[in-house]
Amino acid sequence: MSAALFVAAAIANSFLMLRGRALRRYFAVAMGGVLVFAFLALVVRPLQIEVDSYLALVTLGVLIVAACWAFVALSPAEDVRWSATRAALAAGVLYLAIIPLMLRTPIDGDEPYYVLITESMVRDHDLDLANQYRDLAHSATGRTDLRPQLGDPVGPHQELYSRHEPFLPLLLIPGYLLGGLGGAIATIAIFGALLARSTVRFFEDEGIDDATARALFPLIALGPPIVFYSARIWPEVPAAFFLVEAVRGLRQRRAARWVPSLFALVLLKLRFLLIAIALLARALRSRTHAVIAAAIIGIPLLLALLISGSATNVHALRELIPGTPSTMVRGLFGLMLDGTAGILFQAPVYVLSLFALVHWRSMPAGFRYGMSAALLYLIYLVPRSEWHGGWSPPLRYIVVLMPILALGCAAMWQRVSASTIAVIAAWTIVLVAHGLTYPWRLFHIANGENFVGETLSTIWHSDFSRLFPSFIRVNFAAYVASASLIAALGVWAGFSRPAKAGPHTIAPLGMTLLLALAFIFGRRPAARIEFEDAHLIHRGGELYPQEFQVQRFMFRGGWILHAGDSVSVLALGGPSRLQYGAAQPAILQIGTQAYALPSTGNRTETARVVIARNGRTEIRCLSGTIFLDRMDHE
């Protein structure tokens, strides 16, 4: 039913955005697509093909939406009903239709806590969640397993407060009263539509032509991460809306726009204070502005003090000390290139904005304005251990900057070939279809793998995850990707005036070749084996730490074997170093050799083992209990 609703919303988009010949042609294509889909649905049974029908239906919906926006991008202007408001309406309709798809699984991460705060405000008119935790069965969250989060403030009379600022829950109240959880999420969807409108207006303000805006809009508003965050309860999309309105207001010197926007931005999350400070510093022109700036900064801090007892809420002043250069580099490149949490793999269109950065002076003033304001925020974000967003959909901490990055993409758009755009669009469609069908997979444990690598590893029982750069569990691919990005940006920067690319480049062919090479290489044994990874065949034992361990990325992950348990792994022949931990001595059998391993106490130690030959090897625990971290071929 929810998938059918999504398909219906997808078709409704066309009436909002197209007319005349383009509309007729679009419907011809859409109906043709539906006919083909219906026929294939008939065919799968006699051919005994097992297909996830839900995935198929959602994919059909995504393709129908994509076809509509392809027509919006490619049709003559007279056949397109283009305006910021129409685009926002179209996006809003889709966001609302996506909500049931997202609710296929209970809300997760910080989402239920925002709902608990909303419920507390509505029912108890306070922020004390103690009674909410006692009565989770009657909560709209649908989560009876909720516990106070790490670091949640506790009041003097054992009140349980949330670490999250109450402004977002306040905004959710009207929607919650009208429609419970769905109504609350609909509030976010409305913000998503507002963000879509503001982004288009931002493009217009900065001189981006309509044709570019039409072509880029679906990849931004209907692509990751915005499409996911617009149908989930996170402050990121409202924050993005407030930021773009603040930047627009500051650029146009309209205080009536930027003052409330900046104020709302900081009220949403204190971390956005780092962006607000940079913007305010550039906006101050009079004493009145100084007073306003003081209020924008001071009032949220005061509220935090009143609620949590600390003006910085759960943050500490020592967090203002910038991180080490190595952690900064890791986080920065991770945000750009990580397989699970980076732009390249999770929101590929925004890679264009990276190339926009190296031609800073030729970029629109709004882009330079926004990005320079974001610098302080990024300086403090990237060295954090949770730079990747923690337990949330990807790119959480930079969703707020997406409209600014989108402007950079728009400025680069005319310089990108059609074939590159096609590859970006294809990967975006795959990400959207996957995320809408399996919303729980938007949350991925921080173990250095990603869903593509895991899928291939599971199919081929070989380590494909190592081919994807990981900055969570830094691997060789991370270094290769970083060097490649630097080289690419360097080459791009070398062109004083980048020429307009022709219709064809090597993008699809390059991807094909890369995929083939990755397949060949991925099927070979790996030099490093992480025992928690998906490519191993585990027979007994358990994952360590458990899958949903809070801040799991702080632990050394691996696999625990008890007597009789084993793992099968594709390994390189010859000597290897096995890192393990054992409270008591244990005996391990590797191939035909047995190894008596001494206990290591609370630490991990290294044991030298020999793998008989290249290929599949079984490692069996004969006695004791042993934690296997990883094995490195010498």
Place this chain on the structure above:
Amino acid sequence: MPDRESHLRWLAIAVVSAIACRAVAIYDTPIDRALPFIAFLLVICGWVSQSLSAELGVLLLVASAIFLPAERTRLLAYGLIAATAFAVSLYAVCGPASAGRLKPAPTLEPSLPAYALLTIVGTLLLRWIPFRDVVIWREVIVILGALAVLAALNAGEGAGAPLSVLAALGVALVTPVFPGRAMLFPFLLAAALYVAQALLPVLLIAFGAAAYFDRYSHTPLWIAAAFAASVPLMARLRLRVPAYAAAVALFALWPWSGLVARAFPRFLYATPGSPRQQMIGLALAAGESVSVDVPRVQSVILTASGANTARMAVGRVVGRIDIGNAHRDLRIGDIADFGFLRREQFFRSRNAPPRWPTTDIRGYGQTAWMHGAGRVTLPRSGRSMRITAARDLPAGARLQIESVDFE
């Protein structure tokens, strides 16, 4: 018009695509082994149309080979990808000029040579995989026949162009290569279309009537002929898009093109056996019988087929089922000769696919076929069931009792 550099670029794309496909095609089906060839055909389509569909199609082929371990899912993905890429290329070459930015400038002008090239590519895809089953001289004749149909439909006159290509491909799909004389079909059709251009509606009706009254093994040919005769009418009625959609849908099944050519739409009714299926595996000669105990169930489903019964007409009684007080004749139509849908047997046979076939589909490409076993549902009205082969079965013919389902 693309220049020499563009042609060399496409050649490089073809070579690299074939190499990439060769690297990832590690499964042992004939379709997977032919993946480089398929990529090459897609690149030809891309070269003709100057569209991105070919490059994206090859990328998706490679991705399917890597991400889809289930054989039939993977082959269907190949089918859909190739069909879509072909359809986009066809549109790029034949589509209306008013499509504007939706239609890049093709390499070859919309003309008979361009359509002919696409027809050849389509025919190669439909009929030349698996390679080991290709009888080259027969298949070359089929290609020439398809081109004859294309020429007869006067491809190149705007609106009917894509439909003409689809019609030619349809003829190529259904043309039998056994017996040899059946290969004359497309040439006879082309002659009829050329000579009777003013009487195409009459031809359409005549072909339709022939499809209804003639035996099943000739029906696909009559239907393809009727489609070809209806091309001008469909173009006038602006039925391009439904025709495109139908063509893409059927073309997507090219990994089992023989099944589409000889068993469509009947194979859509195929149902798998139940988990409680009991295998029998007996072949009954004339007059022989077998008894099967029937437990307490709602219904009994008998799966049976014939052997050496391909020349029997629909309706011919081949056996009898006695279950309790109920009796039922078993006829051709309920079941069929087990292999009559094979390429070598089909044209000469007089059978029709069973009303309720099984999902026993074998082979690939043009040699794909569906087992002629049919499922017959019987009420449970006794404790045992006796199946008897007809006494007048010819000496070499057999009634094969495959299995019994209890539901």
